[in-house]
Structures are given as C-alpha cells and as structure tokens.
Amino acid sequence: MNADPYVAGEGGVPAYLMAELGIRNVVDSNEEWPTVGWETIAKANPTMIVAGDMTRRRFEGDDIA
Numbered sequence: 001m002n003a004d005p006y007v008a009g010e011g012g013v014p015a016y017l018m019a020e021l022g023i024r025n026v027v028d029s030n031e032e033w034p035t036v037g038w039e040t041i042a043k044a045n046p047t048m049i050v051a052g053d054m055t056r057r058r059f060e061g062d063d064i065a
Contacts, residue, residue, distance in 0.1 A: 003035075003059065004035040004036060004037050004038070005035065005036065005038070005041075006033045006034070006035055007027050007033070007034060007035070007036050007041070008025065008027065008032075008033070009025075009027055009029040009030065009031040009032050009033060009034045010025070010028075010029060010030050010031070010032075011030065011031065011032035012032040012033070015032075026041070026044035026045075026046045027041075027044075
C-alpha cells in the first residue's frame with residue numbers, strides 16, 4: 001500500500017476512549033484523523049495497533065488488505 005493511513009489523533013471518540021482506558025496514543029496530533037506514515041508508526045513501537053474495516057473505498061488508504 002502506498003498511501004499513509006488515517007489514524008486516531010487527539011480529537012474524537014477514539015481519543016476519548018483511549019483516555020478513559022488509560023491508553024497512550026503514540027500519534028501526537030491535534031487533528032481528529034491525521035495521516036501518519038507507516039514508518040513513523042513503526043518507529044513509535046506501539047504496544048498494539050487497532051485496525052478498522054471500512055466499507056467505503058474512496059481513498060487508497062481505506063482498504064488495509
């Protein structure tokens with residue numbers, strides 16, 4: 001895949017849920033859904049990655065398969 005994925009930033013429901021669960025987000029962005037390069041994610045060495053499925057296919061990054 002050549003496109004950078006959209007990830008959960010500091011706004012929105014995913015950020016709220018992570019805060020409530022005491023989970024630290026490795027993505028430091030004030031945007032709700034920023035795009036971040038796969039290399040940046042790998043360098044952050046996250047404990048877990050949560051990937052969602054999306055029925056729309058408007059952008060290359062919408063399909064993680």
